[in-house]
Amino acid sequence: MTVLRSLLFVPGNRAEMLTKAAPLRPDALVPDMEDSVPEDEKVNARQITAAFLPHLAQGGVPVIPRVNALETGLLEADLAAIVGPHIYGVSVGKIYTPQDVATIAALLARLEQHAGVPIGQTKLVLWMETAMAIVHAYAICTASPRIVAVGFGGEDFTNDMGIERTTDDSEVAVPRSLVCVAARAANVLALDTPYFLFRDPDGLTQNALASKKIGFKGKFAIHPAQIDIINATFSPSAAELAQAQRIVAAFEAAAQAGKGSTSLDGKVVDVPVVKRARALLEVAERLQSRA
Numbered sequence: 001m002t003v004l005r006s007l008l009f010v011p012g013n014r015a016e017m018l019t020k021a022a023p024l025r026p027d028a029l030v031p032d033m034e035d036s037v038p039e040d041e042k043v044n045a046r047q048i049t050a051a052f053l054p055h056l057a058q059g060g061v062p063v064i065p066r067v068n069a070l071e072t073g074l075l076e077a078d079l080a081a082i083v084g085p086h087i088y089g090v091s092v093g094k095i096y097t098p099q100d101v102a103t104i105a106a107l108l109a110r111l112e113q114h115a116g117v118p119i120g121q122t123k124l125v126l127w128m129e130t131a132m133a134i135v136h137a138y139a140i141c142t143a144s145p146r147i148v149a150v151g152f153g154g155e156d157f158t159n160d161m162g163i164e165r166t167t168d169d170s171e172v173a174v175p176r177s178l179v180c181v182a183a184r185a186a187n188v189l190a191l192d193t194p195y196f197l198f199r200d201p202d203g204l205t206q207n208a209l210a211s212k213k214i215g216f217k218g219k220f221a222i223h224p225a226q227i228d229i230i231n232a233t234f235s236p237s238a239a240e241l242a243q244a245q246r247i248v249a250a251f252e253a254a255a256q257a258g259k260g261s262t263s264l265d266g267k268v269v270d271v272p273v274v275k276r277a278r279a280l281l282e283v284a285e286r287l288q289s290r291a
Contacts, residue, residue, distance in 0.1 A: 089123030129153030
């Protein structure tokens with residue numbers, strides 16, 4: 001599974017911001033043609049984003065432009081402008097059903113063929129941000145092998161539900177967890193909604209830690225200052241790695257003695273515990289190989 005801890009939104013109609021974003025090191029750059037762009041700037045954002053893709057791709061950071069949703073009527077033109085060798089994938093908002101995914105995947109296949117890139121190369125990062133999407137969460141997550149991640153959109157979800165959006169996230173606790181469970185069942189990444197108070201690093205840290213605790217593997221960023229905090233939060237800490245190594249060593253020693261479990265620091269170490277420890281060490285190895 002790929003690693004996507006931090007995904008930085010950059011307004012697709014702002015050439016100066018795309019220029020500044022090019023040398024940054026999030027896990028993915030997301031030139032945005034959707035929510036951060038006014039309606040009368042959509043065509044401009046498409047043109048500017050398409051023109052910047054070769055430059056953004058040179059930095060080695062995966063580029064995953066966010067296009068307008070299927071229901072807007074802008075999706076096909078957006079995809080036609082960007083599908084090609086310079087993008088890792090596309091992010092698509094307002095996915096309601098697996099049929100939406102099938103429609104998008106078929107369109108991508110035609111555009112990939114036209115662009116001369118292998119069919120299936122363009123990955124999908126899909127947004128679940130309505131009640132309908134949550135109801136169909138697992139079916140959406142498994143609707144195409146192109147899918148590498150799904151994002152939860154807190155603002156749009158609360159708008160769809162007609163409820164107030166609050167800072168403690170209590171009103172979205174259930175759908176957030178359901179997205180994480182569905183993503184894990186489908187073996188794709190769950191990515192959390194942005195934290196919009198970009199001048200509140202402590203708040204971002206606590207928000208990201210809460211996201212990690214329920215199963216999110218990364219988070220969208222709206223400001224470069226958020227990248228390091230998000231990356232650190234969704235990476236194994238030195239203490240976590242040291243403990244994982246101790247768990248694996250204790251379990252392996254017990255296995256050599258013919259035991260199926262053991263204890264460490266007064267806690268049982270059995271198969272699920274050691275699997276979790278080994279998974280943490282594998283994530284650290286993948287991150288190290290990218291450094």
